[in-house]
Amino acid sequence: MKRETGRGKRHTLAILLGLLFSLFLLEGSLQLLLGVPALESSRGMYRADKVLAFRLRPGFLYRRERLNTYGFRGGSWDAPRRPGEKRIAAFGDSFMFGQGLDRAEQTIPGKLESLLDSQSIPTRVFNFGVPSYSTLQCLLLYKIERKGLLARLAPDEILLSFYLGNDAYDNATGNLFVSVIDGNLATYRPSWVRRRLDPLLGRSAVYSWSRVIFRVLRGRLQRRPDPHTLYAAVERDALAMLVPSNLNRDPWKRGWSETRKILREWKQLSELDSRPLRVVMIPDAVQVIPSRRERAAQASGYHDGDIQPHLPNRLLADILEQLDIEYLDPTPLFERAADPEALYIPLDGHLTERGTRLVAEGICERWYR
Secondary structure, rough: OOOOOOOOOHHHHHHHHHHHHHHHHHHHHHHHHHOOOOOOOOOOOOOOOOOEEEEEEEEEEEEOOOOOOOOOOOOOOOOOOOOOEEEEEOOOOOHHEEEEEEEOOHHHHHHHHHHHHHHOOEEEEEOOOOOOOOOHHHHHHHHHHHOOOHHHOOOEEEEEEEEEEOOOHHHHOOOOOOOOEEEEEEOOOOOHHHHHHHHOOOOOOHHHHHHHHHHHHHHHHHHOOOOOHHHHHHHHHHHHOOOHHHHHOOOHHHHHHHHHHHHHHHHHHHOOOOOOEEEEEEOOOHHHOOHHHHHHHHHHHOOHHOOOOOHHHHHHHHHHHHOOEEOOOHHHHHHHOOOOHHHHHHOOOOHHHHHHHHHHHEEEEHHHH
């Protein structure tokens, strides 16, 4: 019996050694042939940041174009300044970034640059927009880059977009609680196992590629959420910004208070840097299109008397006027458009190329005519 037990142990040990050798062989082959994918960013366009919570990943292929070496839209920013060239640094969230649009020239900065060039005003507009950024994150990005990238680009002025649908709401927390998981944004913490294994095994090709394969399979097998259901939730959130009774409770109350503080600090910094700060409001579709507003109100249980479509416009305008910050509210332009529905991407809510052009035309009319 003892001989059989010893023989069994040696047999088990031989199997374990064989498995280890196979793993080493597989690891070496994968390292040599495929390399190690970055766990954080092998799928999505975000990377974690200690100050900003998240930033865009340089070189990521967004629709038909890659982000530049700094992690922003708009191609190379290293071209020398042309004689008499006006330079504008544009900050904001997904609306400034141009979410849903294939090319940088279709975004608000792209349209603005093109319109000013057509008026014989040589202009370069740098798109610092990052999807899901709060106004606080935009300010933090400005503070990080003001002595570095912004100092090299030397913009003459700062243009900030403010989405009336949720920016004040987001400013209650600043969105600094958001995590980056597999290159995507998540409002939950990864599991204890993930937090421990990723730092330890992140350099292993076997572990990393197994994670990539798992994500691909999960993406194909998971049931995708209904876009109508998702967008209905977005409409309800935007509608909540139009309800005066919400101003007496958080996060709306705190959000507007924080918005004032953020803009006051940015105004002070822009004066120190001799760069005027200008703000352009971006209206949500529920403010502009009555049928969408009625649909969202019915789903949320609100009545007509509960809603003021221009409430966030007035609140932001009051803050900007008190801080002596120039601004543009293009909401009337949207409301007067022949087909307001054509200004927004269906089941998404971001601006179409027609919508970004309308905003850019309003900016030109307000400040550059």
